[in-house]
Amino acid sequence: MDGKTQLQKAYKAILNNDFERAAEWFERAIDAEPNNADYHYRLSITYARSNKLPKAVEHAETAVRLAPDAKQYRFHLSTLQARELLVRAGRAIDGTETNPYLAIALLQQAIALDPLSVEAHLLLAVAADAVGDAAQAMQAVNDALRLAPESDMVLSLLPSYEQKLKRFLGTDAARKPL
Incomplete structure (x- = not known):
C-alpha cells in the first residue's frame, strides 16, 4: 500500500477516536514514504494528543529536518x-x-x-x-x-x-x- 492509503486509514481511525490505531497507520504511511515530512508531522500531532511526548518530539524533529522551511512544522516542534x-x-x-x-x-x-x-x-x-x-x-x-x-x-x-x-x-x- 502507498502512504496515501495508509493516511486515509489513519484519519478514519481518528474519526473513530482510536488514536492508537491512527498512530499505527501513520507509522505504516511513514514506512511507505519515510521522507514525507507531512506524515511525520501528522504522526507527531497524534502522539502529542496521546501524551506520548518523546515520540511526538522525535517525529516533529524529523518533519523539520525533512522540510526546514515549513513554518507550521517548526511551530509545532x-x-x-x-x-x-x-x-x-x-x-x-x-x-x-x-x-x-x-x-x-x-x-x-x-x-x-x-x-x-x-x-x-x-x-x-x-x-x-x-x-x-x-x-x-x-x-x-x-x-x-x-x-x-x-x-x-x-x-x-x-x-x-x-x-x-x-x-x-x-x-x-x-x-x-x-
Missing part, C-alpha cells in the same frame, strides 16, 4: 519542546529534585519557545514565589491573565500574588499592571 520543559520544570518544583531556580530557568526557556503557554506563566509564578521573587511572580501572573483573562485558575491566584507584591513593595502599586 517549538510547542512540543516547551511542553517538555514544562514537565521538567514541574519536577523541579514538586519532584524529588526540587530546585525552583532550575524551574525558573526551564520555564523562561519554555515561554521563549511558546509565549502563549498560560501554564508556563503560572508555573513561573509559583517558582518565582518559591524563591521569594514577588515581582517576577506577579509579572508571570499578569502575563497569564493577559493570555487567559477568564481563567479561574489565574483569577484565583491573582489576589494572593497582588498581596505578596504589595507587602514586597510596601505600597498599593500591586494593583497596577506591571
Whole structure:
C-alpha cells in the first residue's frame, strides 16, 4: 500500500477516536514514504494528543529536518519542546529534585519557545514565589491573565500574588499592571 492509503486509514481511525490505531497507520504511511515530512508531522500531532511526548518530539524533529522551511512544522516542534520543559520544570518544583531556580530557568526557556503557554506563566509564578521573587511572580501572573483573562485558575491566584507584591513593595502599586 502507498502512504496515501495508509493516511486515509489513519484519519478514519481518528474519526473513530482510536488514536492508537491512527498512530499505527501513520507509522505504516511513514514506512511507505519515510521522507514525507507531512506524515511525520501528522504522526507527531497524534502522539502529542496521546501524551506520548518523546515520540511526538522525535517525529516533529524529523518533519523539520525533512522540510526546514515549513513554518507550521517548526511551530509545532517549538510547542512540543516547551511542553517538555514544562514537565521538567514541574519536577523541579514538586519532584524529588526540587530546585525552583532550575524551574525558573526551564520555564523562561519554555515561554521563549511558546509565549502563549498560560501554564508556563503560572508555573513561573509559583517558582518565582518559591524563591521569594514577588515581582517576577506577579509579572508571570499578569502575563497569564493577559493570555487567559477568564481563567479561574489565574483569577484565583491573582489576589494572593497582588498581596505578596504589595507587602514586597510596601505600597498599593500591586494593583497596577506591571
